[in-house]
Amino acid sequence: MKVAEVRELGVEELERRVVETRRELFNLRFQHATGQLENTGQLNEVKKNIARLLTVLNKKRRENA
Numbered sequence: 001m002k003v004a005e006v007r008e009l010g011v012e013e014l015e016r017r018v019v020e021t022r023r024e025l026f027n028l029r030f031q032h033a034t035g036q037l038e039n040t041g042q043l044n045e046v047k048k049n050i051a052r053l054l055t056v057l058n059k060k061r062r063e064n065a
Helices: 003-007 011-034 041-064
Strands: none
Touching: 003 041, 011 041
């Protein structure tokens, strides 16, 4: 997910994506713990996506306040 794509989303959509991405991270961690995850690089990518989403979300909230 690119930053330009994230910036185009609204606040509600960003919040929804954060929840979905956190759920995805949980599932990846579970797969990693059970030895089913083959591409462990996905963990870092999902963490970075969450950080991107939260950064843009917080910025939009500050602008609207």
